[in-house]
Amino acid sequence: MTETLDILWQTLNSGLPILLLHFLTTLALLVLGVGCYALITPYHERDLIRQGNAAAGLTLGGAWVALAIPLAATLATSGVWLDILLWGSVAVLIQLLTFGAFVLLFRDLRAAIESGRIAAATLLVGVQVAVALLNAGAMAG
Known part of the structure; x- marks a missing residue:
């Protein structure tokens, strides 16, 4: 029993710093x-x-979720910190470009959001989450 606990303790001591580094990098x-x-x-x-x-x-909450989805895929599939940093940055860039493209296509987005139109916000979030899922799939490869 003591040997098993020693092995578990060693595993925790060696794995926890890596887990925290990867998680905190992704969170950042x-x-x-x-x-x-x-x-x-x-x-x-x-x-x-x-x-x-x-x-x-809704749009800001959707942005949090849409950015987290591909970052979670990167975190789940990459075992090296630099890999997480590199591909996580690519994932964020893809999501920001998605928003940019949406703004170009939906010219009155500012007025729609400022006037509280939920339909416009829902469409934006739907597009962001859809691209995030594809982005995550690509990241998971």
């Missing part, structure tokens, strides 16, 4: 990605959310 990429998303949106989500704008809350 997620926060950085959402920060970049907030910077490139043509509206100010935080201000709109404070005013009770549900469409802005």
